[in-house]
Amino acid sequence: MARDLPIWKVADEIVRHLSQTNRLVLVAPTGSGKSTQVPQLLADSDLVAGKRIVVLQPRRVAARTLAARVAWERGGKLGGEVGYQVRFEDRIGDSTRICFVTEGILLRWMQNDPTLSDIGAILFDEFHERNLLSDVALALCKAQQAAARPDLKLIVMSATLDAEPVADYLAAATRCPIVVSEGQMFPVQVIHPLIPADAPVPEQAARAVADLIEAGESGDILVFMPGMGEIQGTLNAIRAARLDERLALIPLHGELAPQDQDLAFEPNPLRKVVVATNVAETSVTIDGVRHVIDSGLARVARYDAQRGLQTLMIEEISRASADQRKGRAGRTGPGTCRRLWTESNHLNRPERNTPEIRRADLAETVLLLHSLGVRDATQFDWLDKPELPAVARAEHLLKTLGAIDPTTNHLTPVGRKMLRLPMHPRFSRMLVEAQRFGCVEQAALCAALVSGRDLLVRVARDDKHVADAREEFEGSPLSDFHTLMRAFQFASEHRFDFETCRRHGINAKVSREVGLTHSQLLSLAEREGLTRRHGFQPGESAAEQKPAGQDGRPTSSEEGLLRSIFTGFADQLCLRLSSGMLDVQLSEGRTATLVRESVVDSPMFVAAMLKEVQNRSGGTLTLVGLATAVKREWIEDAFPEQLQIGLHHEYDRTHRRVAAVRLVQFNGLTLARDHQKELDPIASGRCLAEAFNAGAFELPNFTHEVKQLVARINFVAAAAPELEFPKLTDHGLTDALAQAFQGMSLTKEAQAADLRSAVFAHLGRDKREWLDALAPTSIPWTTGKPAKLAYPSAALDDEGFVQSPEAQVKLLDCFDLTEHPKLVEGTVPVRLSLTTPDGKRLDSTTDWPSFRALAYPKLRGGLAKKFPGFTWR
Numbered sequence: 001m002a003r004d005l006p007i008w009k010v011a012d013e014i015v016r017h018l019s020q021t022n023r024l025v026l027v028a029p030t031g032s033g034k035s036t037q038v039p040q041l042l043a044d045s046d047l048v049a050g051k052r053i054v055v056l057q058p059r060r061v062a063a064r065t066l067a068a069r070v071a072w073e074r075g076g077k078l079g080g081e082v083g084y085q086v087r088f089e090d091r092i093g094d095s096t097r098i099c100f101v102t103e104g105i106l107l108r109w110m111q112n113d114p115t116l117s118d119i120g121a122i123l124f125d126e127f128h129e130r131n132l133l134s135d136v137a138l139a140l141c142k143a144q145q146a147a148a149r150p151d152l153k154l155i156v157m158s159a160t161l162d163a164e165p166v167a168d169y170l171a172a173a174t175r176c177p178i179v180v181s182e183g184q185m186f187p188v189q190v191i192h193p194l195i196p197a198d199a200p201v202p203e204q205a206a207r208a209v210a211d212l213i214e215a216g217e218s219g220d221i222l223v224f225m226p227g228m229g230e231i232q233g234t235l236n237a238i239r240a241a242r243l244d245e246r247l248a249l250i251p252l253h254g255e256l257a258p259q260d261q262d263l264a265f266e267p268n269p270l271r272k273v274v275v276a277t278n279v280a281e282t283s284v285t286i287d288g289v290r291h292v293i294d295s296g297l298a299r300v301a302r303y304d305a306q307r308g309l310q311t312l313m314i315e316e317i318s319r320a321s322a323d324q325r326k327g328r329a330g331r332t333g334p335g336t337c338r339r340l341w342t343e344s345n346h347l348n349r350p351e352r353n354t355p356e357i358r359r360a361d362l363a364e365t366v367l368l369l370h371s372l373g374v375r376d377a378t379q380f381d382w383l384d385k386p387e388l389p390a391v392a393r394a395e396h397l398l399k400t401l402g403a404i405d406p407t408t409n410h411l412t413p414v415g416r417k418m419l420r421l422p423m424h425p426r427f428s429r430m431l432v433e434a435q436r437f438g439c440v441e442q443a444a445l446c447a448a449l450v451s452g453r454d455l456l457v458r459v460a461r462d463d464k465h466v467a468d469a470r471e472e473f474e475g476s477p478l479s480d481f482h483t484l485m486r487a488f489q490f491a492s493e494h495r496f497d498f499e500t501c502r503r504h505g506i507n508a509k510v511s512r513e514v515g516l517t518h519s520q521l522l523s524l525a526e527r528e529g530l531t532r533r534h535g536f537q538p539g540e541s542a543a544e545q546k547p548a549g550q551d552g553r554p555t556s557s558e559e560g561l562l563r564s565i566f567t568g569f570a571d572q573l574c575l576r577l578s579s580g581m582l583d584v585q586l587s588e589g590r591t592a593t594l595v596r597e598s599v600v601d602s603p604m605f606v607a608a609m610l611k612e613v614q615n616r617s618g619g620t621l622t623l624v625g626l627a628t629a630v631k632r633e634w635i636e637d638a639f640p641e642q643l644q645i646g647l648h649h650e651y652d653r654t655h656r657r658v659a660a661v662r663l664v665q666f667n668g669l670t671l672a673r674d675h676q677k678e679l680d681p682i683a684s685g686r687c688l689a690e691a692f693n694a695g696a697f698e699l700p701n702f703t704h705e706v707k708q709l710v711a712r713i714n715f716v717a718a719a720a721p722e723l724e725f726p727k728l729t730d731h732g733l734t735d736a737l738a739q740a741f742q743g744m745s746l747t748k749e750a751q752a753a754d755l756r757s758a759v760f761a762h763l764g765r766d767k768r769e770w771l772d773a774l775a776p777t778s779i780p781w782t783t784g785k786p787a788k789l790a791y792p793s794a795a796l797d798d799e800g801f802v803q804s805p806e807a808q809v810k811l812l813d814c815f816d817l818t819e820h821p822k823l824v825e826g827t828v829p830v831r832l833s834l835t836t837p838d839g840k841r842l843d844s845t846t847d848w849p850s851f852r853a854l855a856y857p858k859l860r861g862g863l864a865k866k867f868p869g870f871t872w873r
């Protein structure tokens with residue numbers, strides 16, 4: 001009886017809190033009744049004023065089975081009072097009040113109705129999983145509640161969550177109480193192997209099932225496997241073991257037909273062995289389980305930097321997940337949990353899962369946020385902030401794909417169309433383009449071909465058969481996708497037969513997955529009307545929807561497919577450095593090497609694969625592959641706003657002159673360069689100045705005198721910064737020269753320029769007069785003849801002190817000095833370099849009186865002996 005479930009013990013507390021505040025965190029162990037009872041509790045209360053109650057589920061299977069269960073408990077039909085909606089199914093009717101939906105569905109609803117006006121409460125179920133979309137949904141709902149919907153109730157539910165951080169996050173503006181329900185748990189004995197086993201995980205699991213049965217243990221068995229393939233493998237291995245007892249072998253995963261999913265929950269006269277993905281970890285409860293066998297693995301969505309794509313990867317689960325899985329065996333009585341990993345491995349595992357937002361590819365999310373008016377994802381109020389570089393990468397990609405306007409940062413019409421296709425923006429961009437050319441089906445296949453693992457195995461040198469087959473598949477030198485498409489076609493014609501595929505170098509399992517992904521992508525495209533050619537959407541102008549070819553240029557769907565692939569990977573445009581070679585230039589000044597297997601020979605192409613590998617010397621090498629030839633017109637047609645056309649001036653070392661070129665650039669890559677006759681006088685002068693700075697030529701007019709002039713200006717700038725003398729170091733000098741060379745384009749013109757006047761011009765007339773007073777070329781001297789000053793080329797020394805200019809004087813002539821000579825209004829002493837009567841350097845000082853008092857007496861005797869004819873005072 002549902003009313004016996006532990007959650008009802010805290011029902012009054014939940015209702016009391018929700019009548020006073022609109023945010024609540026509810027923590028209760030799996031099986032307590034959170035998912036099935038709390039929505040009913042709300043529906044039967046007067047807390048939501050007759051509005052809908054939405055229960056967010058991370059998994060489709062869970063949304064479906066929970067809705068079915070609750071409908072059954074309330075004696076109704078699905079689609080009546082209780083319903084569900086997931087990506088490909090909608091069982092929500094007009095009268096539906098309790099809706100189980102996946103997060104993506106709620107976010108779509110928000111696009112149509114941002115305030116969620118007909119929803120009274122949203123329950124974030126399984127929040128401990130920290131899905132990217134549940135984080136996004138919670139943040140958006142929190143903002144909505146604070147703005148337009150103060151009455152909306154938000155309830156975060158979880159089995160394991162550390163409730164405090166979420167409660168703190170939700171409590172920012174209002175109160176957020178935490179309700180905890182202690183569930184009843186029986187002890188579960190955990191068994192680890194002593195040493196890691198070699199056999200594949202499905203076989204190890206089958207062995208564990210056999211051991212349990214042979215030991216005479218009673219009760220149903222739940223096995224955790226990472227994915228569909230391993231689940232099938234496990235079931236096959238159990239069958240192959242030919243156990244004495246008849247068993248009900250039941251798979252449970254998201255790809256099953258609805259009626260097959262139900263088998264896991266229904267009572268069975270035979271002992272049930274349910275082999276499930278992590279959907280059975282906390283999302284759904286299977287009654288009667290006494291034994292858990294855990295592979296310790298899960299398929300996790302990861303951003304694969306190699307492909308620049310999100311992929312599912314098999315990973316070791318955290319200790320927190322393993323504990324949840326163990327708990328499934330202790331709900332109805334004491335149980336056992338066999339883990340297929342060692343205890344020391346267990347201790348090395350992370351304590352809990354990383355929130356997906358900290359590791360996922362954010363491109364699709366950032367696009368979605370833009371559609372909801374959130375233009376800066378980094379400033380958004382997150383529970384855990386995403387990493388800045390990940391957001392920046394996503395923004396950059398969306399701008400390059402043309403989904404976000406680079407100047408206004410607003411969603412473009414193309415971006416709005418992409419948004420309707422819930423898939424990675426690369427793929428939605430491809431499909432939006434493909435619609436123009438009527439090749440959506442092929443484009444969806446190409447997207448499917450890059451969304452998983454490699455379809456083709458690497459050809460071994462000695463495998464002639466596979467090598468011949470590969471050549472057969474190689475269709476045209478325009479795109480490596482043609483090869484993949486033909487290989488997939490072959491595999492599909494041979495019904496993905498393992499052996500046939502293997503002999504032709506195709507991974508049969510991957511091709512089967514490609515087929516599934518292809519039909520999923522295609523049904524999404526169909527639902528949005530993309531497969532209907534020229535299908536106009538209401539509310540769109542005809543221009544936005546303009547099919548290609550109508551502007552007079554003929555296009556085949558063959559070319560259309562290449563153009564679609566190009567748009568999805570436009571950020572990975574490659575320019576071959578020289579024809580016939582594999583080295584290419586990428587955007588942002590990067591270089592890469594095209595894989596040898598590529599059939600594409602054109603000078604410009606996009607790569608759908610990009611990965612970093614270690615080379616032999618330990619450095620990294622960027623490899624690109626899955627190439628598709630690109631024509632310049634396509635870039636101009638698809639991304640006109642991203643083309644940068646500009647006049648650039650370059651110094652031509654061979655002809656010793658400046659040349660002007662008109663550059664057409666896309667994403668920093670130069671698509672075209674044409675020499676121009678007309679030069680821009682200012683840019684040309686600057687170009688010469690920079691060329692000199694880079695050591696391209698000498699300037700004979702940059703004489704000692706001019707250099708001293710520069711040094712004097714820099715000296716004043718350093719000694720008296722308040723006077724704002726224009727510094728002539730690095731940039732300053734180049735600026736002055738650029739000005740001097742204005743209108744010139746030949747090196748010899750620059751060499752003839754009057755640099756002295758140029759430096760004076762740079763200084764300005766008023767400062768020129770001060771210069772002589774502040775930093776004279778010489779100082780009056782005791783002999784009556786002025787002493788010349790030499791200014792150091794660097795105004796400051798290594799420690800940042802102003803360096804004194806130097807005057808070479810005879811020590812004998814210093815005796816008449818009353819005061820040490822100083823410059824810049826008495827602030828900087830001159831360095832006196834003291835010599836013997838015959839001009840040999842003795843010492844130097846910036847403080848003559850103290851030199852005379854301290855150092856001189858020690859020198860005096862020696863000097864008097866060596867130069868007896870003088871008076872050594």
Ligand code: ADP
Pocket residue numbers: 005028029030031032033034035036037065066069265266282283284285287
């Ligand atoms: P929680 O969300 O706290 O993990 P649920 O609300 O999913 O708990 O489940 C509460 C109880 O309802 C379970 O212990 C189980 O006994 C029962 N139950 C839930 N779903 C089903 C189902 N599809 N078939 C049979 N029993 C179910």
Ligand code: MG
Pocket residue numbers: 031034035036125126282283284
């Ligand atoms: Mg639940």
